[in-house]
Amino acid sequence: MQLWFSEAQTPHVDFSLKINRVLYSGESEYQRIDVLESKEFGRVLTQNGQITLTEKDEFIYREMMVHVPLAVNPKIKNVLIIGAGDGGFIHDLLEYPGIEHIDLVEYDEKIVEVCKKYLPDISSKLDDERVSIFYEDALRFVRRKEECYDLILVDSIDPFGAGEILFTKEFYGNCYRALSSDGILINQHESPFYSQEALTVQTVHKRIVQTFPIVKIYQAHIPSYPSGHWLFGFASKKLHPTGDFDPKQWLSWGIKTRYYNPRLHLGAFALPTYVEEILKNVE
Amino acid sequence: MQLWFSEAQTPHVDFSLKINRVLYSGESEYQRIDVLESKEFGRVLTQNGQITLTEKDEFIYREMMVHVPLAVNPKIKNVLIIGAGDGGFIHDLLEYPGIEHIDLVEYDEKIVEVCKKYLPDISSKLDDERVSIFYEDALRFVRRKEECYDLILVDSIDPFGAGEILFTKEFYGNCYRALSSDGILINQHESPFYSQEALTVQTVHKRIVQTFPIVKIYQAHIPSYPSGHWLFGFASKKLHPTGDFDPKQWLSWGIKTRYYNPRLHLGAFALPTYVEEILKNVE
Numbered sequence: 001m002q003l004w005f006s007e008a009q010t011p012h013v014d015f016s017l018k019i020n021r022v023l024y025s026g027e028s029e030y031q032r033i034d035v036l037e038s039k040e041f042g043r044v045l046t047q048n049g050q051i052t053l054t055e056k057d058e059f060i061y062r063e064m065m066v067h068v069p070l071a072v073n074p075k076i077k078n079v080l081i082i083g084a085g086d087g088g089f090i091h092d093l094l095e096y097p098g099i100e101h102i103d104l105v106e107y108d109e110k111i112v113e114v115c116k117k118y119l120p121d122i123s124s125k126l127d128d129e130r131v132s133i134f135y136e137d138a139l140r141f142v143r144r145k146e147e148c149y150d151l152i153l154v155d156s157i158d159p160f161g162a163g164e165i166l167f168t169k170e171f172y173g174n175c176y177r178a179l180s181s182d183g184i185l186i187n188q189h190e191s192p193f194y195s196q197e198a199l200t201v202q203t204v205h206k207r208i209v210q211t212f213p214i215v216k217i218y219q220a221h222i223p224s225y226p227s228g229h230w231l232f233g234f235a236s237k238k239l240h241p242t243g244d245f246d247p248k249q250w251l252s253w254g255i256k257t258r259y260y261n262p263r264l265h266l267g268a269f270a271l272p273t274y275v276e277e278i279l280k281n282v283e
Numbered sequence: 284m285q286l287w288f289s290e291a292q293t294p295h296v297d298f299s300l301k302i303n304r305v306l307y308s309g310e311s312e313y314q315r316i317d318v319l320e321s322k323e324f325g326r327v328l329t330q331n332g333q334i335t336l337t338e339k340d341e342f343i344y345r346e347m348m349v350h351v352p353l354a355v356n357p358k359i360k361n362v363l364i365i366g367a368g369d370g371g372f373i374h375d376l377l378e379y380p381g382i383e384h385i386d387l388v389e390y391d392e393k394i395v396e397v398c399k400k401y402l403p404d405i406s407s408k409l410d411d412e413r414v415s416i417f418y419e420d421a422l423r424f425v426r427r428k429e430e431c432y433d434l435i436l437v438d439s440i441d442p443f444g445a446g447e448i449l450f451t452k453e454f455y456g457n458c459y460r461a462l463s464s465d466g467i468l469i470n471q472h473e474s475p476f477y478s479q480e481a482l483t484v485q486t487v488h489k490r491i492v493q494t495f496p497i498v499k500i501y502q503a504h505i506p507s508y509p510s511g512h513w514l515f516g517f518a519s520k521k522l523h524p525t526g527d528f529d530p531k532q533w534l535s536w537g538i539k540t541r542y543y544n545p546r547l548h549l550g551a552f553a554l555p556t557y558v559e560e561i562l563k564n565v566e
Contacts, residue, residue, distance in 0.1 A: 006297075010323055011301070011322075012322035013300055013301070014298075015297075015298060015299075016297040018294070038295065039294075039295035060555070193506050194323070221512035223476050223511055227506040227511060228504060228511020228512060229504035229506060258555070258556050258557045259557060267549070271546075273540055273543065273547070274542060276544070
């Protein structure tokens with residue numbers, strides 16, 4: 001049997017994976033969730049038919065969200081994760097001896113439940129005693145917080161649907177208030193290549209630049225995401241992502257990575273000219 | 284009407300583009316050639332059903348092949364291009380005032396003919412008086428040459444078909460002999476992500492490392508190529524791609540680029556850990 005999953009990366013571009021079988025299909029209160037077993041990418045988690053992660057390349061996204069800020073501020077203790085109910089970020093964060101507590105705010109409990117069952121390696125640290133999970137609205141959650149996190153990781157999806165509030169100025173303002181004086185916010189920034197997503201990049205970038213004094217964008221190659229060219233926003237109150245980067249300290253931890261390394265940390269902030277121009281237009 | 288072009292990037296991954304119309308379909312002595320008009324990527328040139336270039340993202344490949352070596356050795360005068368009958372490299376090379384002559388060796392005359400007709404912007408400089416086009420076997424051509432080129436650009440395709448000779452040790456050895464003492468060879472190195480292509484990366488890398496004293500790999504985001512993560516090999520007799528890089532000289536030319544810039548030049552040589560490991564295994 002030929003079974004193929006297709007994602008419309010744009011209305012005119014499809015990305016399709018050959019599937020062995022569908023492991024899970026369900027509807028939560030908020031969305032449709034599927035877990036597919038693919039031949040090339042291993043297990044694939046989709047939300048409303050869009051790839052959230054694949055076993056083959058989720059390490060790239062995860063490592064670039066987690067290790068970049070930890071290598072800039074080695075004293076990070078308290079972390080807030082918004083979205084990312086799969087638990088991947090937690091897995092990597094807990095490799096650092098200094099991490100004391102992680103709050104995970106995920107609006108959809110079903111995602112956590114499905115990931116625990118079908119992606120056990122990625123979600124294995126969700127039950128760690130240093131982790132608290134809150135199933136609620138992230139905007140409301142972060143509104144109550146003041147100077148209590150050293151790091152906020154924003155894994156927003158769906159800027160035109162349920163995740164829309166995570167792309168507002170109010171949300172980033174509340175994140176700013178929730179961060180300590182050394183605080184860093186890392187935001188998944190979408191892709192600069194296709195025009196619709198490039199507009200999202202600009203919208204998000206504009207809002208973060210209006211909120212944080214230091215904002216720098218970096219990039220990675222994520223083959224299962226549209227265009228494969230993905231951006232991340234590093235925003236902070238005072239730390240600079242390359243100026244305050246401490247490669248020796250990071251190497252001393254001996255953390256094993258497959259994508260991230262100190263040379264790549266610096267290289268990732270060197271953007272193509274057309275991406276610089278997209279960003280400059282809204283700065 | 285719904286008309287879609289699909290490329291099997293691996294046996295288990297399809298990349299599909301919505302097509303307005305097929306502008307050209309033909310068979311040369313060597314291959315099938317098509318030019319498609321796509322909604323998202325503009326005109327698309329395919330050889331045997333694989334995307335060679337698209338109007339939307341060919342600038343990335345072209346700029347990364349041409350500007351990296353020119354920014355390392357600003358005295359490049361004589362260039363040999365193997366493949367790349369579309370003329371894109373020539374377009375960018377002739378922006379440099381020092382370029383005296385370019386030899387283009389393309390085994391398939393039909394490619395040049397089709398590109399001149401259907402991709403006139405990209406191929407516009409093929410008739411420049413500084414350009415000589417040879418329709419012949421590249422291995423035989425380069426065998427006759429000794430220390431006469433400052434730069435060789437190898438745009439090989441199809442490592443398991445007609446282009447196979449461009450992946451042999453003999454070929455790279457002949458390139459070495461054909462280069463001047465400052466000579467640089469730039470080789471398209473395939474993608475490290477899917478396993479079949481990663482094997483090609485290793486095979487090619489091994490052969491170049493055995494031939495040239497300095498070999499460094501760099502990368503770019505090319506959305507229309509499999510995985511979007513593409514590698515290039517910089518090989519030379521004595522110039523180092525970052526140590527001998529001269530950003531001031533390059534900026535003084537005022538050449539307009541959309542992907543390449545001096546910061547990116549350095550950043551592109553910082554590879555992900557898993558790519559470093561693939562390369563190290565054969566060094």
